[in-house]
Amino acid sequence: MDxxxxxAREHFFAAIRSLAASSDSIQTRLINANANILNVTIDEFDGDRELKFKFAKLLDLLAIDQDDMETVAVETAAHMTDFEAVKVADLICDFYYEIT
Structure with a gap:
């Protein structure tokens, strides 16, 4: 493997496991996934403008306010509708696919 x-792959894989391997609400699973995703920095995608843009978009969906991303990501996910949370979970899976 490259x-x-x-x-990023390690953290996104752990995030996907959090999304898939729980009977909790989709919002709670997304909160758990966020803990892994927020360990990835945008600088890891230097040299690939498209991935950098997609990761930035994902971060914006997870935590709009950049002051304390971890706290904001938890609050944001907790208040998402099921539809919104599923949409973000799909984006996480799609992004993982692109970096593998």
Whole structure:
């Protein structure tokens, strides 16, 4: 497997496991997934403008306010409708697919 994006792949895979391996609400699973995704930095995608843009968009959906992303991500996910949370979960899975 390509060494590029190794850290991001590890964290996104853990996020996907959080989304898939729980009977909790989709919002709670997304909160757990966020803990892994927020360990990835946008700088990891230097050199790939499209991935950098997609990751930034995903971060915007997870935590609009950039002051304390972890707290904001929890609050944002907790107040999402099921439809919104599923949409974000789909984006997480799609992004993982693109970096593998």
């Amino acid at each position: 060494e590029k994006y190794t850290n």
